[in-house]
Amino acid sequence: MTAVEDIRPQASAVTLPTVTEALAAFEAGTLSPVELTEQVLTRIDRIDPLLESYVDVFSDAARAKARIVEDAIRRGDCIGPLQGIPVALKDLYDVAGLPTLAGSPVVRAGHCAEADSAVVRKLRAAGAVLTGKTVTHEFAFGVVSAPTRNPWDRDTIPGGSSGGSAAAVSAQLCLAAMGSDTGGSIRIPAGLCGLVGLKPTYGRVSKRGVAELSWTLDHTGPLTRTVADAAVLLQAIAGYDPGDPSSVDEAVPDYLAGLHAGIEGLRVGVPSNFFFDQVDTEVGDAVHAALAVLVDAGATLVELAVPHVELTAEVVTTIVGVEAAAIHQEHMRTSPEAYSADTRRRLLAGELISGTTYVNAQRVRRLVAAGFRAALSDVDVLATPTLPVTAPAFGADTTPFGGAEVPVMPVLSRLTAPANAAGLPALALPCGFSGRGLPLSLQLIGRPFDEPTLLAAGQAYQRRTDWHTRQPPLG
Amino acid sequence: MADIDVERAIQRFAAAGLVVGEQQAVEALSVSREVEAAQLYRSLAITGIEPMISFDPRWRR
Numbered sequence: 001m002t003a004v005e006d007i008r009p010q011a012s013a014v015t016l017p018t019v020t021e022a023l024a025a026f027e028a029g030t031l032s033p034v035e036l037t038e039q040v041l042t043r044i045d046r047i048d049p050l051l052e053s054y055v056d057v058f059s060d061a062a063r064a065k066a067r068i069v070e071d072a073i074r075r076g077d078c079i080g081p082l083q084g085i086p087v088a089l090k091d092l093y094d095v096a097g098l099p100t101l102a103g104s105p106v107v108r109a110g111h112c113a114e115a116d117s118a119v120v121r122k123l124r125a126a127g128a129v130l131t132g133k134t135v136t137h138e139f140a141f142g143v144v145s146a147p148t149r150n151p152w153d154r155d156t157i158p159g160g161s162s163g164g165s166a167a168a169v170s171a172q173l174c175l176a177a178m179g180s181d182t183g184g185s186i187r188i189p190a191g192l193c194g195l196v197g198l199k200p201t202y203g204r205v206s207k208r209g210v211a212e213l214s215w216t217l218d219h220t221g222p223l224t225r226t227v228a229d230a231a232v233l234l235q236a237i238a239g240y241d242p243g244d245p246s247s248v249d250e251a252v253p254d255y256l257a258g259l260h261a262g263i264e265g266l267r268v269g270v271p272s273n274f275f276f277d278q279v280d281t282e283v284g285d286a287v288h289a290a291l292a293v294l295v296d297a298g299a300t301l302v303e304l305a306v307p308h309v310e311l312t313a314e315v316v317t318t319i320v321g322v323e324a325a326a327i328h329q330e331h332m333r334t335s336p337e338a339y340s341a342d343t344r345r346r347l348l349a350g351e352l353i354s355g356t357t358y359v360n361a362q363r364v365r366r367l368v369a370a371g372f373r374a375a376l377s378d379v380d381v382l383a384t385p386t387l388p389v390t391a392p393a394f395g396a397d398t399t400p401f402g403g404a405e406v407p408v409m410p411v412l413s414r415l416t417a418p419a420n421a422a423g424l425p426a427l428a429l430p431c432g433f434s435g436r437g438l439p440l441s442l443q444l445i446g447r448p449f450d451e452p453t454l455l456a457a458g459q460a461y462q463r464r465t466d467w468h469t470r471q472p473p474l475g
Numbered sequence: 476m477a478d479i480d481v482e483r484a485i486q487r488f489a490a491a492g493l494v495v496g497e498q499q500a501v502e503a504l505s506v507s508r509e510v511e512a513a514q515l516y517r518s519l520a521i522t523g524i525e526p527m528i529s530f531d532p533r534w535r536r
Contacts, residue, residue, distance in 0.1 A: 202532040216527070248532065311515070318512045333492040341502075348503035351491055352484060357509060360516035362526035367519065369527070373534055423532035448532045 015471065016040065016172040019085050019229035026073060026084055033073070033084030036175075037066035037129050040086045044131070044173045047474060050154065052147045053167035055091050055101060057132040062086065065129045072127075082236050083127030088174040090165045091133040092140060093117045094209035102211040103138040103145075103161075106338040107331055117209025118241050119178060119220055126236040131174045135164030138343050140180055140213045141324060143188055143412045149394060150193060151472035152438055156391035159189035159412060162223065166193040169223050170472055176233050180210060181219045183316050184416025187428035190223050191386035191441030192412075194430045194470065196458065197223050198230045199416075201449045202423030203248030205234070206241035214323040215246065216362070217316065217420045226468050227429060227458035231255040234451060250449050258452050263460040264298035266453070269379035273305045275415055278402040279388040286432035286440040287385045290461065294383070297460040302379050307371035311364055312418045313410060318353055318361035325350030369422040376447050381457055385415055386428040386441035419445050427454045430467040437473070479504075 016039060017025055025031035041059055048054055069084040094100050094113035101108045116124065123130065135148045137160040145163025150156040151171040158167040162179030166189030169177050179186040181199040190197025198221045205220045212218055222233035235255045241247040270291060276284060291301055325332075325347050328339075336344055375382060392399035392408050401411045419426035424445050431442040442461070446454040462468050479487070481500045488495040495503070 250533070311519075314508070314512050314515050317508055321508075329491060329493070333494075336493070336495075344499070345502045345506055348488065348493070348495060348499065349507040351488060351493065352479070352503060352507045353509050354513070357513045357516065359526045360521065361512065363521045363524045364516055364519055365527045366524050367521065448534055 016043070016175065018226050019082070019175050019224060019232050020226065022085060022175060023083075023232070033066040033069040033129065034063070036084060037062050037086055040131060040174060043171070047171050048173055050474065051149050051151060051167045051171055051173075053134055053158075053164040053171070053173060054088070054132045055135055055164070056098070058130055062129050062131050069127050069129065079127035080236070081126050081232060082123060085128050085176065086131045086174045087123055087128040088131045088134050088165055088168050088177040089120065090136050090162050090177065090179050092136055092180055092211040093120055093133075093178055095120055095130070095133070098133075100211055102140070103136040104338070107335060113209070115209065118206035118244065119237050120209070122237045122239075123178075128236070134162075134168050134177060137161035137163065138340055139211065139324070139328070140182060140185055141343055141346065143185070143409050145189070150391050151474060152194060153391065153436070155394055156438065157192070157394050159192035159391065161185040163189045165223050166190055166195055166197075169193070169195055169225060171474060172471075176222055176224045176229055179221060179223050181221060181420065182213045182217045182320060183413040183420050186219075186221050186223060187386050187416045187426060187441075187443060188412050190428040192391040192439060194439030194467070194472070195223050195225060195428075196227050196230050196430070196468065197221070197428040198234060198451070199419060199426045200234060200238065200451055201248075201425045203246050204250070204425070204449065204451070205237050206239070206244040206247050208241055208244040212327050214320045216323065217319060219420065227427070227455055227462050228259060230427070230458075231259050231455045253452055255452060255455055258456050259459050261456055262298060263294065263457050266294070266299040266381070266457060267302055267379040268294055268299045268457070269302050269304045269375055269382040271306045271309075271375070271382060271384060272303050274309045275306070275384035279385050280390065282390070282434045283385050283388060283440055287383070287442055290431040290442045291383055293461055293464050294457065297464060299457070304375055304379065306375040306382070306418075308367040309371055309418050312368055312421050313414065315361045315365050315368060315421055316413075316417045318357060319365070321346065321350030322353050322358045365421050368418065372418070372422040372424060372445070380446070380453050382445040384443045384445065386443040387412060387416075388414060390434045390436070390438035390440065415443065424448060425451045425454055427458050429458050429461065430470075431465070432467055433470070
């Protein structure tokens, strides 16, 4: 028996609470932050060799923080809304005194963050126990996140670029994790790993101290097992940050207040164009079944078109290409060999895009945003598949799509990138499994800063389904 | 594909301070979508639309 086989039965023996369950258990005195942190660290030791989701585990710091929180709770104090909750960070988030490798140990060799990123600062203030840094695709410029494996089938990818965060939450190697999303990098891995992934409105959560890929498309947000957990995380990290030029000074609502209010009368737009074209039959069936659940919960479905959405892929490719090339230009001058061949090729291709083409992409982007505004003028949310396919094979450059073999990235980002172009909040949540046992995902897209409606809809769905309670077969 | 030849691409890289050989330039040109993107944007009715460079997600409610 190999070492890996030896740990499998133990690996699936423990089920950890969700964020909201853990907070309730702390309050009831049936679980302590130290106990929970030890359980998480033990699982990381036993299971992460199978998945390789972490690049660095903060064992000592996590234990120390858990003890501080536990002492505070014993004194009757409350440190914050995430007190004692183990949270992992995609390795794009700066943590003071530690390297942010961004999936590129060579290019980022010697890096040491001088300060915490704004989100890390908020997580610490909320009492979170930071468990470590998770794998990202190189500079978040891709959807594979090697070497991390998908916990549902280790012969498939977890998606990306926040693939390490998704694998870690799915395998319960933390209770929640932070990701970033330029064309779907929170929702794609959430969808492939059976999780909830929330890309908030552009400007809702600070990006200060998070390694950039594209200034005008990057977003930060959480990956969790439940919608309620996503609401708790968003409450802790949302807010205006004058230190982030893209941050928006918009009041932060109470995301938990209306979470259980139900969705009686909610108008759900179902796109008749683009979003359901060429999706796998299993995906389409699962999403339509999810729509029926929303109707049972009191929602009304409205078929509608989303004008111009088909322009998204070209627009996002142009914008990310140019902005990423600009961000990496200095490093590409001095150490181009430090990049992988694929990333280097795409950064150089970005250099060849003309100024007028970039500006025109930002003009066409307004058409995409206007299309969403028109579509959302008569409905509260849009419901679509998150992904057209299930998790592609590990190591494959292409995946079957529309009767052909197509490169993985444009397929996986096809249905998520539109919300990046429009800056709209979007929530991915599990809505079933394929015949091979791979997760399927529903995407809800809302109006600017209307995360409360997205979360209420997602919560209403999860109250009536149990997909989010399923656990990956790590045995 | 970009609408320029390898030599001009190398010159453009050099102007940005990037030392790029012929093989790498060919590879970059092979994945460039400059021509397709420019043609698509030219075909759209975007006269009068300002770019979204200073991006604000609010809809002026």
